[in-house]
Amino acid sequence: MSTVTxxxxxxxxxxxxxxxxxxxxxxxRWSYFFLVLFAIFSLTPPLYMLITSLKSSAEISAATNPWWxxxxxxxxxxxxxxxxxxxxxxxxxxxxxIIVVTIxxxxxxxxxFALARMKFWGSATxxxxxxxxxxxxxxxxxxxxxxxxxxxxxxTGVQLVNRWYVLLFIYPTLTVPFxxxxxxxxxxxIPKELxxxxxxxxxxxxxxLTRIFIPVALPGLIAATIFAFTVSWAQFLYPLVFTTSTDQxxxxxxxxxxxxxxxxxxxxxxxxxxxxxxxPPLIIYAFxxxxxxxxxxxxxxxx
Amino acid sequence: MAxxxxxxxxxxxDEVEAVRGIDLDIADHEFVVLVGPSGCxxxxxxxxxxxxxxxxxxxxxxxxxxxxxxxxxxxxxAMVFQNYALYPHMTVxxxxxxxxxxxxxxxxxxxxxxxxxxxxxxxxxxxxxxxxQLSGGQRQRVAMGRAIVRNPKVFLFDEPLSNLDxxxxxxxxxxxxxxxxxVRTTTVYVTHDQVEAMTLADRVVVMNHGKIEQIGTPNELxxxxxxxxxxxxxxxxxMNFVPCRLEDVGGKLNVRLTDRLAFALPPARAARYxxxxxxxxxxxxxxxxxxxxxxxxxxxxxxxxxxxxxxxxPMGMETLVYFTLEGTQVCGRVNPNAGAQDGSPLRLAVDLxxxxxxxxxxxxxx
Numbered sequence: 282m283s284t285v286t287x288x289x290x291x292x293x294x295x296x297x298x299x300x301x302x303x304x305x306x307x308x309x310r311w312s313y314f315f316l317v318l319f320a321i322f323s324l325t326p327p328l329y330m331l332i333t334s335l336k337s338s339a340e341i342s343a344a345t346n347p348w349w350x351x352x353x354x355x356x357x358x359x360x361x362x363x364x365x366x367x368x369x370x371x372x373x374x375x376x377x378x379i380i381v382v383t384i385x386x387x388x389x390x391x392x393x394f395a396l397a398r399m400k401f402w403g404s405a406t407x408x409x410x411x412x413x414x415x416x417x418x419x420x421x422x423x424x425x426x427x428x429x430x431x432x433x434x435x436x437t438g439v440q441l442v443n444r445w446y447v448l449l450f451i452y453p454t455l456t457v458p459f460x461x462x463x464x465x466x467x468x469x470x471i472p473k474e475l476x477x478x479x480x481x482x483x484x485x486x487x488x489x490l491t492r493i494f495i496p497v498a499l500p501g502l503i504a505a506t507i508f509a510f511t512v513s514w515a516q517f518l519y520p521l522v523f524t525t526s527t528d529q530x531x532x533x534x535x536x537x538x539x540x541x542x543x544x545x546x547x548x549x550x551x552x553x554x555x556x557x558x559x560x561p562p563l564i565i566y567a568f569x570x571x572x573x574x575x576x577x578x579x580x581x582x583x584x
Numbered sequence: 585m586a587x588x589x590x591x592x593x594x595x596x597x598d599e600v601e602a603v604r605g606i607d608l609d610i611a612d613h614e615f616v617v618l619v620g621p622s623g624c625x626x627x628x629x630x631x632x633x634x635x636x637x638x639x640x641x642x643x644x645x646x647x648x649x650x651x652x653x654x655x656x657x658x659x660x661x662a663m664v665f666q667n668y669a670l671y672p673h674m675t676v677x678x679x680x681x682x683x684x685x686x687x688x689x690x691x692x693x694x695x696x697x698x699x700x701x702x703x704x705x706x707x708x709x710x711x712x713x714x715x716x717q718l719s720g721g722q723r724q725r726v727a728m729g730r731a732i733v734r735n736p737k738v739f740l741f742d743e744p745l746s747n748l749d750x751x752x753x754x755x756x757x758x759x760x761x762x763x764x765x766x767v768r769t770t771t772v773y774v775t776h777d778q779v780e781a782m783t784l785a786d787r788v789v790v791m792n793h794g795k796i797e798q799i800g801t802p803n804e805l806x807x808x809x810x811x812x813x814x815x816x817x818x819x820x821x822x823m824n825f826v827p828c829r830l831e832d833v834g835g836k837l838n839v840r841l842t843d844r845l846a847f848a849l850p851p852a853r854a855a856r857y858x859x860x861x862x863x864x865x866x867x868x869x870x871x872x873x874x875x876x877x878x879x880x881x882x883x884x885x886x887x888x889x890x891x892x893x894x895x896x897x898p899m900g901m902e903t904l905v906y907f908t909l910e911g912t913q914v915c916g917r918v919n920p921n922a923g924a925q926d927g928s929p930l931r932l933a934v935d936l937x938x939x940x941x942x943x944x945x946x947x948x949x950x
Contacts, residue, residue, distance in 0.1 A: 474668075475669050477665070478663070478665060481661065482730075483686045484686055
């Protein structure tokens with residue numbers, strides 16, 4: 282049997298890298314360059330905090346290399362974690378953040394749904410208005426807010442100032458507008474036909490929200506939750522103004538007010554407290570990022 | 585199952601009237617297709633029947649009851665959307681049963697209905713998949729399944745095949761027809777594709793500028809269009825329109841197209857057009873299949889003429905030929921063996937037994 286050889290190679294030509302791939306290589310190089318640059322820029326302070334937190338007060342004030350620990354010690358950690366005061370701050374912060382996140386979601390998700398979908402008179406203006414309130418800085422708001430709560434206390438006898446739970450009323454002024462705005466964006470990206478299909482299937486507005494919109498917009502919901510938690514956890518100005526008694530303080534203010542005595546800075550413990558304070562948001566980020574999968578709407582309509 | 589009636593239905597958006605007074609009666613079990621160019625108000629009409637749009641004026645009745653203010657969920661309708669609108673976080677089975685679950689149907693009943701619909705649509709194997717794992721055609725089937733399990737009074741289809749490729753569209757068209765033959769639910773179907781309209785419908789409603797141009801069976805619309813719009817919209821390639829006028833020559837009625845080209849009308853047509861004014865500006869409407877190659881023995885009413893072809897388009901079973909009459913392009917369909925070639929002369933014939941005469945100003949078919 283004769284064999285037939287078929288030349289499959291076609292006309293030979295030198296393989297050249299097109300301009301596309303050359304552009305891509307350069308784009309990648311530049312991306313890496315800037316990513317590394319920013320990683321160094323943003324990771325140096327926490328690294329410095331970590332190094333300092335492992336030093337004793339004597340070593341911190343000694344004139345040695347600040348980037349090296351010669352006599353590592355965990356005493357700062359042990360002292361803080363066994364101090365009732367520090368745990369109290371931690372506890373206050375946790376309660377405030379969790380409740381604020383819950384309040385924020387309970388308000389902003391239905392609000393965003395109404396503003397994005399139930400076209401009512403003035404809904405567009407209201408949606409913009411919600412965002413504008415977010416743009417007013419807290420440094421402008423804290424004096425009138427303080428005045429409001431003080432007057433409220435005078436009238437009703439219900440004392441809110443200098444109680445940790447006053448923050449539950451104040452933080453949502455920051456979180457609700459922004460989370461509502463994020464959720465409006467997410468809800469608006471859900472195809473209109475999806476709620477129309479739900480309505481024809483017999484769902485009420487509330488069922489459309491809970492059974493279609495919330496599951497579909499879950500990535501957005503998680504983003505908003507992370508935001509609300511971070512804002513409540515890291516807020517400094519409001520708790521500084523509204524709470525003064527040591528047992529009512531939240532973590533950021535607690536660290537500053539108790540660990541700085543006059544002009545004596547207990548740097549080792551300040552750094553340790555700040556590091557420990559940064560842990561919960563980090564853990565939550567790491568945990569929720571797994572669920573933060575965009576593109577959940579894929580397949581709803583023509584993909 | 586129910587009949588659907590529209591009485592002088594109007595939809596206004598601020599200044600614009602999208603639907604301008606529509607009267608339509610759809611019988612029980614009937615498959616009616618609303619067809620027209622985009623912006624003609626066909627989708628708005630469908631959405632008003634669904635209850636997704638308020639009606640500005642008039643009445644809509646389903647099963648004899650006025651449903652103007654009845655919310656969509658209480659109208660007992662099911663709708664299939666152009667982009668399927670499947671719930672992305674639910675499986676196929678959950679998608680199909682969502683409406684039944686909201687109404688708290690017993691689990692066994694839901695299961696049997698979903699299984700039955702899945703079997704009918706041939707998607708039994710896909711029942712546990714999520715929409716994103718399905719192809720376009722499969723998603724379309726699920727969307728139809730979601731409508732079928734509800735067992736509603738009326739099916740509403742809003743351009744359900746527009747997102748599919750040409751081959752799949754033909755296949756799903758047949759599928760929809762089969763489903764309708766089985767379940768016999770009253771169906772209102774919106775499309776801009778006249779082929780879809782012709783092939784699916786018991787009756788076609790042609791809409792233009794928010795009004796109904798004509799209602800009729802596919803054959804009525806094709807052979808007896810009422811207006812120039814319907815005549816040109818239905819049929820592909822579209823009907824030719826050539827400016828003409830009538831004249832009397834030796835006691836016979838002629839239709840004159842150009843100075844050199846005039847045809848004697850066959851007796852039936854001559855009698856029909858006898859009363860028309862000889863000075864009116866008219867249009868001769870003739871479908872491409874009635875402009876063919878001239879045969880040696882001319883049948884009565886088939887008039888030969890010579891022309892020079894501009895362009896030819898071989899389609900396989902036929903060849904489309906294009907030529908110009910007094911500045912108007914005319915399309916004809918000839919036998920592939922007739923020797924039609926670009927730029928060459930050819931003797932064609934026009935079948936005046938199937939001609940239409942239109943008023944050039946009003947567009948009415950006379």
